[in-house]
Amino acid sequence: MMTTEQKLLCAIAHLGWVVALPILAPLVILILTNDTFVKNQAKEALIFQIGVGILTVVFGILSILLIGIPLLLILLVGALIFPIIAVVKSCDGVDYSYPVTGSVARKF
Numbered sequence: 430m431m432t433t434e435q436k437l438l439c440a441i442a443h444l445g446w447v448v449a450l451p452i453l454a455p456l457v458i459l460i461l462t463n464d465t466f467v468k469n470q471a472k473e474a475l476i477f478q479i480g481v482g483i484l485t486v487v488f489g490i491l492s493i494l495l496i497g498i499p500l501l502l503i504l505l506v507g508a509l510i511f512p513i514i515a516v517v518k519s520c521d522g523v524d525y526s527y528p529v530t531g532s533v534a535r536k537f
Contacts, residue, residue, distance in 0.1 A: 439519040442471040443512045451478040476534040
């Protein structure tokens with residue numbers, strides 16, 4: 430059974446973009462907590478948000494050629510939906526892994 434503190438820290442790590450701290454929130458939680466479950470979830474959120482940031486820059490450059498505009502829209506939808514799914518799953522005690530960046534996060 431997860432404690433309220435664990436649930437709150439997981440939610441803050443995954444939903445850091447809501448308060449305009451998509452990379453800083455999971456990084457601070459990763460550094461400060463001693464709980465392995467929360468550390469894993471913060472690591473997942475951090476890697477996902479870094480990936481979203483990199484893809485935003487790449488797709489923004491590609492939008493000059495009009496190829497990036499639909500890709501930016503798809504990225505926006507994924508960047509909104511996947512963290513919400515991650516919060517729900519991690520608050521239920523499931524060790525959630527993002528579909529694309531999860532394998533990278535598990536290696537570290």
